Amino acid sequence: MSKTPAGTLYRGREGMWSWVAHRITGVVIFFFLLVHVLDTSLVRVSPEAYDAVIGSYKNPIMGLGELGLVGAIVFHAFNGLRVILIDFWKKGPKYQRQMLWGVVGLWLVTMIAFSIRHLAVVFGG
Amino acid sequence: MAVPTIDAPRSGRVSPQYKRTGTSKGNFEMLAWLFMRVSGIVLVVLIFVHLWLNLIDGDGIKGIDFGFVAGKWADPVWQIWDLVMLWLAMLHGTNGVRTIINDYAEKDSTRFWLKSVLYSATVVIIVLGTLVIFTFDPCPVIDGVAHVADYCPAP
Numbered sequence: 001m002s003k004t005p006a007g008t009l010y011r012g013r014e015g016m017w018s019w020v021a022h023r024i025t026g027v028v029i030f031f032f033l034l035v036h037v038l039d040t041s042l043v044r045v046s047p048e049a050y051d052a053v054i055g056s057y058k059n060p061i062m063g064l065g066e067l068g069l070v071g072a073i074v075f076h077a078f079n080g081l082r083v084i085l086i087d088f089w090k091k092g093p094k095y096q097r098q099m100l101w102g103v104v105g106l107w108l109v110t111m112i113a114f115s116i117r118h119l120a121v122v123f124g125g
Numbered sequence: 126m127a128v129p130t131i132d133a134p135r136s137g138r139v140s141p142q143y144k145r146t147g148t149s150k151g152n153f154e155m156l157a158w159l160f161m162r163v164s165g166i167v168l169v170v171l172i173f174v175h176l177w178l179n180l181i182d183g184d185g186i187k188g189i190d191f192g193f194v195a196g197k198w199a200d201p202v203w204q205i206w207d208l209v210m211l212w213l214a215m216l217h218g219t220n221g222v223r224t225i226i227n228d229y230a231e232k233d234s235t236r237f238w239l240k241s242v243l244y245s246a247t248v249v250i251i252v253l254g255t256l257v258i259f260t261f262d263p264c265p266v267i268d269g270v271a272h273v274a275d276y277c278p279a280p
Contacts, residue, residue: 023221023225026218026221026222027221027222027225029218030218030219030221030222033214033215033218033250034246034250037211037250037253037254038250038253040194040254040257041253041254041257043191043194043195043257043261044256044257044260044261046265046267047191047192047265047272047274050190050191050194051190051191054189054190055190057186058186058187063186066180066186070176070180073172073176077165077168077169077172077173080165080169081165081166081169083162084162084165084166087162088162114180114181117180117181117185118180118181118185118186120185121180121184121185121186121187122185122186122187
């Protein structure tokens, strides 16, 4: 018999790994946000300064980075709603695993749709 | 024989060394926990619309330039939208990173310095972003040279 107590939310398996992914995506998004505010602030320096920096992002490598960033944001958003349901919905803790697979499914659908559009923009003429 | 009465745990005075919160902290941690959930729901809406308009609608990310920003901030709705998004996202992110620092930095001095850097960055970014939104000029004149765009008056 396993020594691990049954039914814990944050020890092992889906509960723990979704928590780890939530932390990692959260930190990634936070550091992007710092840079994002700084580069957008260049509109206050000059139109040329802003366009030069934004122009340096318009290449396939940054395009793939944007895909990764959106993937992190969409996971953090959907899993965050799952955490809220675990905390406030009476049956949330019972269905936390099923809800994680719901999050993963919704994430896949969203990311497939977004990838088709975004990669067409990045790699298209 | 008299039945002994046993008090429920913590029903009496709790010795100071067993108190879980200092008297000055109050409900701060509970309010921070609640803020993460409330701001999280609002941020999902704010950021998903932001991503739709900037990455999917129109020409996608290739359409973003100074004129795109000027067009958006000509409307006060998007100024307020971006302002609320800036404040909520920065406070949500700062509280998240604060939690991570508290979890992993074991020395008091390490936590103090990491959080000092974090809070300084937060203040700088929020103040800078707020000033940029409200002092933005779509037709700036830089060193006597007026910006040329179809929405700007001819110099």
